[in-house]
Amino acid sequence: MDFALSPQAAELRDKVADFIATEIAPVEAEYAESLRKLDDPWVELPVIEELKRKARDAGLWNFFLPPAKADVTGYPGLSNVDYAPLAELMGRYPFAPEVFNCNAPDTGNAEVLVHYGSDEQRERWLKPLLEGKIRSAFCMTEPAVASSDATNMAATAVPDGDEVVINGRKWFSSGIGHPNCAFVIFMGLTDPEAPRHARHSMVIVPRDHPGLRVERMLNVFGYLDPPYGHGEVVFDNVRVPKENVIAGLGRGFEIAQGRLGPGRIHHCMRTIGLAERALEAGLQRATARTAFGKSLADLGGNRERIAKARIAINQARLHVLYTAWLLDTKGAKGALSELSQIKAAVPVMAQEVIDFAIQLHGAAGVTDDFPLASAAAWARALRLADGPDEVHLGVVSRLELAPYREKS
Structure with missing residues (x-):
């Protein structure tokens, strides 16, 4: 095994370290204090948009993508070994991952669309996500069941003609509080009679879709984690086109x-x-x-x-x-x-x-x-x-x- 960084990754590591030292670290305290003073902290402060612009202009962007999918994403990406030291550097500051467009759950949602999304889904949702123009959320965990066992899932995504009807309640839906959150990926039960691992589906739901309601933002040990946050989200008879199903029904x-x-x-x-x-x-x-x-x-x-x-x-x-x-x-x-x-x-x-x-x-x-x-x-x-x-x-x-x- 070889943990040595490629020349590309070694250069990127040094550039990321320098960017963090000169651009991110100096504004951390001011950024945190600005958020604390806001009556509504669910906003994207201008300093973050400016840092994102600088990072993208410097080519410090979307490191997490799989290199094998460069033809789909337009970004070369890095191997996991090469990405590790960059992610470690970003982990030192809470908002650094977003600055480099490597923030969870956007990275996971992007990987889903890279590997499983249709051409239409990639064009509508993946492209602006990789450009940093929108953010996203992931809705899987539920308050009423032990969600560590996905077969307990009670929320549903049921086909009805050319649509899928979504009902249920999710919580700890990370990223839902961000003002630029444009869509969520919802995981729900489609067919309870199917084989154990073919019962669920993943569906894209626009954040502003009728029937989707953020009931509250949850604090974790007293921290709300703005502007990303973790929300309790209700889906009340949400109807989306079948084209919003990722990869097909039953593949969740x-x-x-x-x-x-x-x-x-x-x-x-x-x-x-x-x-x-x-x-x-x-x-x-x-x-x-x-x-x-x-x-x-x-x-x-x-x-x-x-x-x-x-x-x-x-x-x-x-x-x-x-x-x-x-x-x-x-x-x-x-x-x-x-x-x-x-x-x-x-x-x-x-x-x-x-x-x-x-x-x-x-x-x-x-x-x-x-x-x-x-x-x-x-x-x-x-x-x-x-x-x-x-x-x-x-x-x-x-x-x-x-x-x-x-x-x-």
Whole structure:
């Protein structure tokens, strides 16, 4: 295996790092404060549009796309191994992924349309999404059922002549709060009598379509995450043309599996960046402050904790790179266990590192004066997003046990 970056990716990494240092980092505090002061935070501040323009003009755009689909997208894209260090850099700042048009859930929705969308769907929805002109949301999780098991899904997408009728309630629909959200991808039950993995469909629904209503925006540990957010969305007899079905009725589960693989590894890539930034903040605090005649770094067991944090981040990064290499060389099926391994391991690692950084900051660490409290909330929430830990650990153990059970 080879984790070395291609010359193209190495150049892009340096350019992204420089762009973040010179354009994004200097405006982070002002941007966050501006959002906090707004009565309605669900807006796109001009600074983001200006940063997006600069990034696109510099060619720092749409890194996440699969290289094999360059003919469909018009963008060369990067391998997963090459994308990893760029995503890690973006993960250090909450709004950086959007600046480079690499923001979730848009990346996952774009991949769905790249791999499964019709020519018409790509022209109407994918093209402006890749141009950064619109945003999108993904509606899968439901409040009334355990959504980690997709077969529990109660919301429906039922064919009726030339239309599909959509009914149900979704929540934690990421991206729905963005003012430029133009469409959602809805996953619903089409045929409860079909084979287990052929019951569901994915359908494109315009954000302003009659019958689609955002009932409320949900906070996560007190954070609303504007301007993206996570909403509870009601679909009340929403009728869309059958042409809005992605790939065909009954293929929702297949598409979901294809979508979630890249989504999970991208989350892990960004989360390593988040952990790195937290450790850096902790080290700055630990060497700049003294108590009881010593620097914080030399008090208690902090030096050992610093070493363990560095080891944990490096282990997680190598684990993610190995999974990225498997995805590039063997596809999603060849990386099935590893995708679940990193999704279970990386957020837990980040939680522990961020918590240590908070402890080094004392009471200040739990305020919004530093980005650690929001980072802790995100890392904890990620242990539920894209499947809870238990589901991923179940996948890993099932695959580990399979050859032994076959022998018995």
